[in-house]
Amino acid sequence: MHSRRASDPAQNPPAPPLPLNLAKTAFLLDFDGTLVDIAPTPDAVTVAPGLTETLQRLRAVTGDAVAIISGRTIEEIDQFLPHIVYAISGEHGAAFREAPDAAITHLDLPSPPPEWLRQARQFGAMHEGSIIEPKKNGLVLHYRNCPDAAAVFERFAREITADHTDFYVQPAKMAWEIRSKGVDKGKALRRIMSLPKFRDKLPIFVGDDKTDIDGVHAAQAMGGKGYLIPEDFATSDIFRAWLRHCAEMRP
Numbered sequence: 001m002h003s004r005r006a007s008d009p010a011q012n013p014p015a016p017p018l019p020l021n022l023a024k025t026a027f028l029l030d031f032d033g034t035l036v037d038i039a040p041t042p043d044a045v046t047v048a049p050g051l052t053e054t055l056q057r058l059r060a061v062t063g064d065a066v067a068i069i070s071g072r073t074i075e076e077i078d079q080f081l082p083h084i085v086y087a088i089s090g091e092h093g094a095a096f097r098e099a100p101d102a103a104i105t106h107l108d109l110p111s112p113p114p115e116w117l118r119q120a121r122q123f124g125a126m127h128e129g130s131i132i133e134p135k136k137n138g139l140v141l142h143y144r145n146c147p148d149a150a151a152v153f154e155r156f157a158r159e160i161t162a163d164h165t166d167f168y169v170q171p172a173k174m175a176w177e178i179r180s181k182g183v184d185k186g187k188a189l190r191r192i193m194s195l196p197k198f199r200d201k202l203p204i205f206v207g208d209d210k211t212d213i214d215g216v217h218a219a220q221a222m223g224g225k226g227y228l229i230p231e232d233f234a235t236s237d238i239f240r241a242w243l244r245h246c247a248e249m250r251p
């Protein structure tokens with residue numbers, strides 16, 4: 001059972017081995033591109049049939065050690081998976097909800113000047129299909145539906161942040177994200193792993209994007225596993241099948 005591969009052996013790469021001891025394992029999972037497939041717009045993602053049940057079963061077999069670590073706000077994650085996992089970190093580690101009924105807390109980080117959002121919206125209005133996504137500590141310029149605007153969006157983001165050392169421009173999937181410095185998914189993972197439900201367990205972190213690499217490294221540094229899509233799981237669908245196999249294991 002423990003060495004069973006969850007995907008079809010013909011798939012390349014084969015999914016990683018299932019964890020040896022679920023009672024001693026914590027799952028910390030990225031959202032977009034991992035738990036859900038990438039969609040044309042942030043609002044258009046869909047939760048695959050059975051995913052909610054898989055996450056609930058994983059909570060049961062791990063003693064609640066299941067978390068999401070996302071670039072999205074926690075409020076947005078709640079729209080798709082309302083209070084399904086035990087803990088959530090949003091906005092790349094700037095926001096936390098450390099138990100399902102706990103309040104959302106935010107790290108003390110700078111918010112972008114309000115004129116950035118106004119300017120970004122004016123700029124976005126010139127590129128049909130673009131989406132400007134505000135966050136508490138940054139904003140995202142999405143160009144998935146106007147890919148020719150990628151370079152001008154990058155220039156815009158770099159120009160408005162040029163004199164602000166608290167912010168930087170992060171390349172994302174068909175988007176440029178203006179983020180405040182000082183947070184990343186590795187720090188978020190370490191904080192969640194210090195919670196009573198998670199400590200003394202080995203983390204498994206799974207993500208799909210550049211912002212997930214800090215989470216991968218943090219999980220590995222704690223003696224756990226860090227996996228990426230498509231390097232370790234060819235697709236998010238294959239990852240979800242693997243997760244379902246984990247949830248079906250006996251604790």
Ligand SMILES: O=P(O)(O)OC[C@H]1O[C@H](O[C@H]2O[C@H](CO)[C@@H](O)[C@H](O)[C@H]2O)[C@H](O)[C@@H](O)[C@@H]1O
Binds near residue numbers: 142
């Ligand atoms: O850390 P994640 O949970 O992976 O979130 C990363 C960003 O995801 C969202 O944008 C991306 O997914 C959208 C839906 O599939 C897609 O339309 C967009 O092109 C992607 O960039 C989200 O909107 C961002 O706030 C997250 O930071």
